[in-house]
Amino acid sequence: TIQDEVKNALVQNAAPYPLPEGKRFQYGTAGFRMKADVGLDHVVYAVGIVAALRSKRRNEATIGVMITASHNPAEDNGVKVVDPMGDMLEQEWEEYATQLANTENALFGDIYEKLTNDLLVDPVHQVHTRKSKVVFARDTRASGPHLIKALKASLDALHVEYTDYGILTTPMLHHMVRCHNTKNSPRPFGEASEAGYHKKMANAFKKAMYGRKIKGHLTVDCANGVGGPKLHDLLKYLPNASNDGIDIKVVNDDVIKPEALNYECGADYVKTKQRAPPSSNAVPFERCCSLDGDADRIVYYFIDDNKEFHLLDGDRIATLAANFIADQARVAGIGDKLKIGVVQTAYANGASTEYIQKVMKLPVDCTPTGVKHLHHAAKRFDIGVYFEANGHGTVLFNDNAIDIIKGHDPQSPGQKHALESLDALIDLINQAVGDAFSDMLLTEVALAHRAWSPQDWMNTYIDLPNKLVRVVVPDRNVFKAVDAERRLESPAGAQARIDHYVNLTNRGRAFARASGTEDAVRVYAEAHSARDAEKLANQVAEVVETYGMRAASKS
Ligand code: G16
Structure with a gap:
């Protein structure tokens, strides 16, 4: 048969x-x-x-x-x-x-x-x-x-x-899938081709800029991955600096040497090590950003006059984006009609969460690591901004938000401009998944609208010093996290030890969780000083090592 x-x-x-x-x-x-x-x-x-x-x-x-x-x-x-x-x-x-x-x-x-x-x-x-x-x-x-x-x-x-x-980059493939499936729907996503993706992004960028100017150039580290060649393609569609556009310098775009991929460069390196790639020769206050190996994550950074490194990670992009969108909605006269919220994970810096809740006065949700969890939670808002601290995220506009933005009758030229910018953002932001290119252009648009330098962006709040550690244990699966991965349910007793150290630390917060992509347990710690954050991270790492070994010797 x-x-x-x-x-x-x-x-x-x-x-x-x-x-x-x-x-x-x-x-x-x-x-x-x-x-x-x-x-x-x-x-x-x-x-x-x-x-x-x-x-x-x-x-x-x-x-x-x-x-x-x-x-x-x-x-x-x-x-x-x-x-x-x-x-x-x-x-x-x-x-x-x-x-x-x-x-x-x-x-x-x-x-x-x-x-x-x-x-x-x-x-x-x-x-x-x-x-x-x-x-x-x-x-x-x-x-x-x-x-x-x-x-x-x-x-x-x-x-x-x-x-x-x-x-393709991962987000480009997601784009293709959604284009295929919405072709004959009332809201087609676009053309399921590389050119279709680039054109959609470039047109939306031009509209969202609304005559604003981008100051200086942007250096983009492509992690020697697929982002390199694809960014070169996108640049062919974007207006360049002499046409009121964007001046992008592409670095780490070597896809010929396979071992160069993610090696001492890229978003994960920059975020985890909290430093620029060693190959970087950025000058003070130059805007820099790094993509990861498949271009679905992005983090920004710069060095100051003293060559000190400053990271603008996913939390910063989330706050910048949410602030910008909420402001545009207010100016457009639709602010009170839209429920805007932010979704983070336990890795979000405590200072960012406080800033969103207390200064921006927006609700914050916390989910386990993994875009699927954040994406799902973001759907509960009309406009849901979700980002992992590592730079993976996007903004979702639901049907209600799109109807309000597209249907509102502007009462002044100011309202009209704001509505048109919001409308352009719906296309500029990849609604399917976190997309480094789209997030980069969104960041550039938001900074240009505010005429902000990276230093101005940095000044919105002060990050709590923090440290990420990777601990290799015999079997990471014995570490089971609960409460959006903020606490360990097993091995029994491990969480009590972590709590003990956290309670001894000024503004201390820490957690341990098994990675879903690497054979290791990740530890995050933050505190009022860098020394304390490091100490706390090492203490928690030791707890993980001890309990990891103990579980292995029992089995
Ligand atoms: C993937 C996931 C992200 C996650 C990251 C690290 O990113 O898509 O959601 O934050 O892994 O996950 P874990 O800490 O579980 O290893 P990417 O960029 O590698 O696809």
Whole structure:
């Protein structure tokens, strides 16, 4: 039967991608992530099946698959699935992905059949009449082409209709997915092509600028990743400095040397080390920013006259964006009609949270790490600004907000300008997912409207000194966090030790949580002084080490 043909093809096509012995794969914070050569091809093959099923379950909507390990080292890679509106795969489905990734080749046919039954998806229709649709892309990692081959192998076995977008940034792939699925809807997202993405961004940028001028140039560190070539493409569409546009200097855009990716540069390096890339030769007060390996994160920074480094991270972008949008809404005369809020994680600097609540008077929500959690929480507002401190985030406008912005009758030229700026922001800001290019242009627009230097931006509030530490333990999974990852539920006793040190620290706050993308536990600590923050971080790291070892010796 046709069903047998499909089941056999699934088993046969999997042959070059066996499940490695003794490995257990888990769909984590950002999909599957690991060293690229220890069975990731098997996982990617399985993800092809997940994407096909997901498409079918959503009435043949287009599903995205992105091959990237973002901020992780060059030898790693990973894969994640993008849902029809360009957001992350629905959480319930992460389990199917995990189950399939851990399936032996010989059982792929049977498990596929079982899932089609469980999910009420017709395996025969899937193949011959109404086809599943998948679009995919990869970043610049050397392991990408092999993994794409594995992906195509399972998509071919299931006769999926697919488009290979080649090399893209992660947010560009999310853009493509949403464009495909909203093509015939009342709110089409745009044109599902690279040019379509660049044009949409550039046009919205020009409108949102509204004749404002950007002071000086911006140096963009592309982490030697896919952001480099794609930013060069975007620049062809953006107005340049001599046309009232933006003067961008691209650095760390070497995608030829694979080992250069994320090495001593990029958003994760800058945020974690709290310093500029060693290769930077920025002069005092020059605006600089760093993207990560797949260009979905961005942080800003500058050095002052004393060569002191100042970081403007995701919290700063969130406050700048929320402030700017709330102001424009007030000027437009629609401020009281819109519920604006900010979503952060436990990594948000305490000073930023206080500033948003007390000075900006906006509500703040806290969620666990992972864009999927923040994105979901941001949907509860008319305009939800969400950012992780590491620079991953965006702003969501719901239908109510869009209707109000587009439908309001301006009573003055001032109101009209503000409404038009807000309208442009809806397109400038990538509504599907955090996007470093879009966040960069939003930041530039907001700074230009305020005529702010990075120092002015920095002056809005004073960050509490903080420290991030990475602790390697025998099994990170014994660390289970609760309360938006602010407390450890297990191992028993560990949280009490952390509390003990926190209580001894002036303005101390700290937490530990297992990373979802690296084999380590992360520790964050903040305090009134840098010395205390460092001390607290080291104390908590020691607690993690001790309890990690203890759990290992028991098992
Ligand atoms: C991914 C996730 C982010 C998360 C980061 C670190 O970022 O998309 O939401 O903040 O990993 O996560 P963890 O602390 O669990 O390792 P990226 O840029 O690597 O995709």
